[in-house]
Structure formats: C-alpha cells, structure tokens
Amino acid sequence: MSKLQVHQLNQLREIFGRFDMNSDGNLTTLELAALLRSLGLKPSGDQVEVLLANMDSNGNGFVEFDELVSAMLLDIDAQELVNQEQLALRCVQVL
Numbered sequence: 001m002s003k004l005q006v007h008q009l010n011q012l013r014e015i016f017g018r019f020d021m022n023s024d025g026n027l028t029t030l031e032l033a034a035l036l037r038s039l040g041l042k043p044s045g046d047q048v049e050v051l052l053a054n055m056d057s058n059g060n061g062f063v064e065f066d067e068l069v070s071a072m073l074l075d076i077d078a079q080e081l082v083n084q085e086q087l088a089l090r091c092v093q094v095l
C-alpha cells in the first residue's frame with residue numbers, strides 16, 4: 001500500500017481536526033456531513049451513513065483519523081497533494 005507524504009498527512013489531519021467539532025478523535029455522521037457540505041456536496045442522511053459505514057473499518061460507528069487516511073489511500077496517488085478537491089472527488093466516488 002502506498003503511503004502519504006508527511007505534509008499530506010498533516011493536511012489531512014488539519015481537515016480532520018477542523019471537522020472533529022468536539023476533538024474526540026472521531027467523526028460522527030453529523031461531523032462527516034459537515035465536512036462533505038464544506039466540500040460543496042449535499043449528501044442525504046442515508047448517503048452520509050453509507051459513506052461512514054464504508055470508511056468505518058473497525059465498526060465502532062465513527063470515522064477515526066486512521067480510517068480517513070485509509071479511505072484516502074485507496075485510490076489517491078501518493079505523489080498527489082491531498083487537497084479538498086481530491087477529498088471531494090474521493091467522497092463522490094464513494095457515494
């Protein structure tokens with residue numbers, strides 16, 4: 001599996017932190033929905049739940065940072081910058 005560059009990880013962490021409203025290290029469906037809306041997406045509640053379920057590899061009902069990173073690694077080239085457009089793209093693919 002390819003790895004993200006340190007600065008890409010930092011960018012991702014910043015995005016994650018911005019939307020982890022209560023800073024507990026988990027994204028809930030509400031927090032994930034806010035993240036998606038900030039990217040210009042308008043997912044339905046069902047779509048957010050499906051997306052979260054897809055990313056939630058340990059099945060605890062939340063998206064941890066590691067899970068977000070894993071989701072990004074699925075088909076983003078490590079040489080590319082992790083920016084919000086790519087995150088949006090990735091989310092669109094999942095939805």
Ligand SMILES: [Ca+2]
Pocket residue numbers: 019020021022023024025026027028031
């Ligand atoms: Ca949270």
Ligand SMILES: [Ca+2]
Pocket residue numbers: 055056057058059060061062063064067
């Ligand atoms: Ca999880």
